[in-house]
Amino acid sequence: MLQKAKDLQQSAVESLYNKVKGRKRELTFKAPTGSGKTRMMAEFMNRIIDSDEDVVFLVSTLSKGGLALQNYESFRNNADAGIFPSLDPWLISTESSGEEGLHIPTDHNVYVLPRDLYKETSLLMRGPMINFLRNMTRDLFGQGLNKKIYLIKDECHQATSNLDEISEEFFTKVINFSATPNLGRGQVADVQITESEAIDAALIKNVIFGSLDDTLEVAITKFKEIKKQYISLDVEPCMIIQISNKGKAEEEWTHIIKPVLDKVENQGLKWMVLVDLQGKKGEDSLCDTNDIVKGKLPVCQWKDYAKKRGIDIIIFKMVISEGWDIPRACMLYQVRDSKSKQLKEQVVGRVRRNPRLLDFETLTERQKELATTAWVWGLKPEEVSGQTEVKLHGGGTAIQLEFQLKTTKLIDLTEKKDFDLERFLAAENDSLEPPSIFELYKKLSRLPNDMQTLCYKYANEDVSRWWKFMENADKVKTNYDNYICDYDKSMVVDKDVSFPQASCYNSYGNTTDSLNWVWCKSNGDDEFSFDSYAEKEWAKELKKISKINAAELDMSQINEYEEVYLWGKNFPLNSEIKYEYYHNGVHSSYPDFVLKDKSGRIHIFEVKSVNKATGVNVDPDEYEEKVRQLHKCYQACSKKLPEYRFYLPVMKDSEWRIHRYLNGEHEELNLDELRNSFKRG
Numbered sequence: 187m188l189q190k191a192k193d194l195q196q197s198a199v200e201s202l203y204n205k206v207k208g209r210k211r212e213l214t215f216k217a218p219t220g221s222g223k224t225r226m227m228a229e230f231m232n233r234i235i236d237s238d239e240d241v242v243f244l245v246s247t248l249s250k251g252g253l254a255l256q257n258y259e260s261f262r263n264n265a266d267a268g269i270f271p272s273l274d275p276w277l278i279s280t281e282s283s284g285e286e287g288l289h290i291p292t293d294h295n296v297y298v299l300p301r302d303l304y305k306e307t308s309l310l311m312r313g314p315m316i317n318f319l320r321n322m323t324r325d326l327f328g329q330g331l332n333k334k335i336y337l338i339k340d341e342c343h344q345a346t347s348n349l350d351e352i353s354e355e356f357f358t359k360v361i362n363f364s365a366t367p368n369l370g371r372g373q374v375a376d377v378q379i380t381e382s383e384a385i386d387a388a389l390i391k392n393v394i395f396g397s398l399d400d401t402l403e404v405a406i407t408k409f410k411e412i413k414k415q416y417i418s419l420d421v422e423p424c425m426i427i428q429i430s431n432k433g434k435a436e437e438e439w440t441h442i443i444k445p446v447l448d449k450v451e452n453q454g455l456k457w458m459v460l461v462d463l464q465g466k467k468g469e470d471s472l473c474d475t476n477d478i479v480k481g482k483l484p485v486c487q488w489k490d491y492a493k494k495r496g497i498d499i500i501i502f503k504m505v506i507s508e509g510w511d512i513p514r515a516c517m518l519y520q521v522r523d524s525k526s527k528q529l530k531e532q533v534v535g536r537v538r539r540n541p542r543l544l545d546f547e548t549l550t551e552r553q554k555e556l557a558t559t560a561w562v563w564g565l566k567p568e569e570v571s572g573q574t575e576v577k578l579h580g581g582g583t584a585i586q587l588e589f590q591l592k593t594t595k596l597i598d599l600t601e602k603k604d605f606d607l608e609r610f611l612a613a614e615n616d617s618l619e620p621p622s623i624f625e626l627y628k629k630l631s632r633l634p635n636d637m638q639t640l641c642y643k644y645a646n647e648d649v650s651r652w653w654k655f656m657e658n659a660d661k662v663k664t665n666y667d668n669y670i671c672d673y674d675k676s677m678v679v680d681k682d683v684s685f686p687q688a689s690c691y692n693s694y695g696n697t698t699d700s701l702n703w704v705w706c707k708s709n710g711d712d713e714f715s716f717d718s719y720a721e722k723e724w725a726k727e728l729k730k731i732s733k734i735n736a737a738e739l740d741m742s743q744i745n746e747y748e749e750v751y752l753w754g755k756n757f758p759l760n761s762e763i764k765y766e767y768y769h770n771g772v773h774s775s776y777p778d779f780v781l782k783d784k785s786g787r788i789h790i791f792e793v794k795s796v797n798k799a800t801g802v803n804v805d806p807d808e809y810e811e812k813v814r815q816l817h818k819c820y821q822a823c824s825k826k827l828p829e830y831r832f833y834l835p836v837m838k839d840s841e842w843r844i845h846r847y848l849n850g851e852h853e854e855l856n857l858d859e860l861r862n863s864f865k866r867g
Contacts, residue, residue: 219535382758520564673822825850
């Protein structure tokens with residue numbers, strides 16, 4: 187698994203852990219489907235339980251179906267494997283005893299509750315659940331185990347009214363987890379992994395959207411082409427087709443999908459229809475397959491069978507939107523017309539999981555591209571996560587040639603030539619009171635990936651050497667941190683990059699139009715949205731400086747324009763314009779804007795604001811520390827790339843404090859001084 191992916195997940199868990207320790211009672215964690223939300227949930231619970239044995243978790247999940255069991259098995263497997271050993275999960279279920287005889291033991295610390303078991307018509311709600319909660323906490327008479335119960339709402343965008351009614355009485359903390367939190371219920375993200383961060387870390391796939399005019403036949407032809415390429419990945423891909431609910435489902439299957447699958451050229455594909463697994467009278471409805479499993483396996487087991495190798499195309503209604511993990515899925519064709527933005531994001535998320543995440547770094551560049559690309563038909567980019575598609579003017583080639591930027595990266599301790607681990611550890615004394623092997627293994631699992639590699643390389647299957655390393659792991663990590671933060675040693679110039687030909691952005695408001703820059707929108711209008719008010723205001727300043735409209739230029743004669751200032755937003759999706767820095771792990775800073783002046787000089791801007799953002803939960807101390815780290819990063823970048831000018835404009839109230847970095851030197855400017863510097867050339 188890439189260190190960048192581990193760092194991203196661990197940084198998010200660390201942030202959530204710290205926030206839960208604060209005074210706020212309800213928090214929201216947002217991460218894209220496929221980014222490892224369940225694993226991060228497990229790591230978060232493990233950390234809390236390690237620090238406070240009196241905390242017990244109740245994890246509320248969707249429906250009686252697969253998500254509850256899936257979460258429980260994930261928690262159980264991680265505990266048994268020693269990855270998160272403090273977890274002791276229990277699945278609340280009525281399958282073995284029936285609701286009347288349901289008993290919930292009190293000697294576990296993670297309880298997984300299928301949400302449908304706790305509703306108005308459920309006997310669980312009328313007695314056993316309340317008794318359990320009272321036994322775990324402390325009732326009015328001072329009885330009970332005096333535990334603190336933290337409620338986790340998995341897929342929190344779904345209503346949990348019955349749990350909400352007893353929340354104040356029993357739950358010390360409430361933590362919402364979802365790819366699509368419900369803002370209408372006040373679920374504003376306190377901690378978030380953005381889509382662009384997850385894509386950059388190879389946690390999820392980038393999406394290529396097919397034309398809305400493409401037929402199912404076009405999509406299946408593309409799937410057969412990709413299936414051949416997937417052989418090199420040692421993964422058997424599958425395509426998902428989503429059809430409408432109830433009335434339209436049979437018509438779409440009969441008249442749109444089945445005729446295409448029955449064509450001679452498609453008869454080599456194995457398909458399975460999973461719609462209404464149980465009809466009103468207990469009979470299977472619209473379930474069919476051309477696979478050998480038909481007649482040999484009960485229909486209720488087809489869903490699990492389809493997750494494995496063998497089925498090329500899965501046709502479904504709603505079942506996949508509720509926690510059905512199938513990492514080999516790489517294509518989605520949507521026939522149904524869903525008006526739910528949340529449903530669209532959830533369903534698209536099913537084809538975005540990286541099937542080779544754990545060994546991604548061993549793949550070739552082409553294999554990596556395959557493992558991190560998904561194809562989607564029947565949706566517009568802006569319908570998923572509110573995205574708007576953009577592209578470079580004039581096809582992009584001329585602009586890309588104008589913008590050839592160098593980037594920087596940090597090299598880790600394993601590449602530091604003057605670090606001698608053997609000599610370093612030999613100088614350390616053995617501990618007089620050595621910790622247990624379980625404590626050391628737990629510590630190892632939390633170390634950065636390159637340090638784990640160092641450990642095993644040093645130990646070379648010798649337990650005593652492994653023990654020596656782990657007893658001194660904190661000192662090795664201190665050496666690592668001191669090195670990686672010394673950018674003179676750890677930062678190196680990386681490859682040349684440019685703007686991508688196409689990208690997308692999320693629409694957050696903060697709009698402005700007629701920017702006269704390198705981008706145009708696929709829908710033809712010229713209004714663009716920015717992540718913040720500060721970013722929008724800085725775009726207006728760059729518009730004044732640039733003066734000339736990129737859309738009106740003859741890009742084939744671009745070198746003849748002496749006064750041209752080409753500029754554009756660095757949209758993170760598909761972008762390689764990024765600079766690595768260290769802040770509790772290695773992160774990538776995607777500067778907000780890039781400008782090329784009339785003299786051919788490159789100006790790079792990362793915009794920040796110290797104003798309080800309405801409706802956004804930002805820890806001011808964390809934000810201030812991040813700005814400090816970016817200051818160090820860009821000052822170091824300007825030393826490594828003296829031909830570039832780096833800027834950190836910070837808005838306070840309506841004024842700008844502009845930090846400029848050139849050849850390792852730092853100076854502060856106001857807005858007039860910046861404008862004059864461009865007038866002087």
